[in-house]
Amino acid sequence: MKTIDSFSTLVERIHLAEEVDILDEEITVWINNGAQKIRSTILDSSLLDQIGRTEDRLKRQIKLSQPEVLKRLHQLRLVLRAIPMVEIRAACDLPEEFKKTLVVNLKKTIKGNFVIKVSKNKDLIAGAQISFRGKYGDYSLIKKLSDNKEAIFGEILKDVGI
């Protein structure tokens, strides 16, 4: 019997946290529908095909009963939620194409599957704050200004009497 590995192709195609959210929502709908139908979604059509093929493959190749399909869908949802996430907080809204560039860049060092979640914080001015697997780093320009406060503003503060 084929195992959950049949999901790996799907998981490899997912790179953005938004995609995980949308897929998770859809899986909830399938489970509630008893896996009878696949609702049309705003997902990329190739991804939808992949999901469709996954379900059909499960039905044809593995010959699982409906309860088994439901069980697999539950498992798929768990797998999706367990994908490691790289959180990137930038100073501005980053275009979608650039997010793909970030994914390609990150793949050079991060082994295994991951998704990126990109958010915005204007106060950073430039650079980014990055967190992954419980580790956090602030590489923003505002942090650099703050770290170099004494060097940059020391003389001015001295003139005023500090």
Add this chain to the structure above:
Amino acid sequence: MNLPFDLVTNTTTLISIIILLVTLNLVLVFIYYLEYRRNQKLLGIDKKLGESQRLYKRSQESANQLLNSTIEESQLIIDRAYREANTIVTQMRKTAARIDTKTETEITQLVAEGKLNLQNHLNEFSLVFKSSLTELGKTNVDQVKTIQNQIYQETLISLRQMIANLSSEALALQAEVGTQTQAEIKKLQSELESYKSAQIAKINEHLYDIVIAAAKKVLGEGLTLSVEKETVLKAIDDAKKDGLLY
């Protein structure tokens, strides 16, 4: 001739008259004596009255002198107190003016001389900024200079606003000093000193925030999307170096 009856009668009459005259004289003498005695008494009373009057006059003069000297001394005291209060008020006015002028001078000097210092420190800041871009090989010197000047202008605007606020507050305090009593003046003196220290501390505290706010405003609006993207990629590279992305 019959002398004797007429003569006797005449002698008797004469003697009676003499006796009467003597008696009258005696009475007159007595009356004079009484008068004399009365006059003597009156003289004595007059004398006493004269002395009393003199005494009274003398005591009056002494009292007047005492009163006058008391008035003079009181006036001296009042004058002295007035002069002292005046001196203190004048000093307070000068101190307030000095504080105002000194604070304004300090800040103006800061702005004037600080132009050079600010420039130096903005150079430092631009170095930090440039270094974050230099590694990407895309340093835009002109953009950095423009940003530098904009930050400087923004900081000056905020500092000038702060000077204006400080000056108007110091002037209000100065006006208040002129109408206070001595005890209140001393209280105001220490309040002015505390005010000065607090204002300078506020400047210290806010100067960094002012420049940071100016930097955020200027840079936030000044950076292009391509520069932002480059800095994000640079941040990822730094994160890799720090072992964050494995």
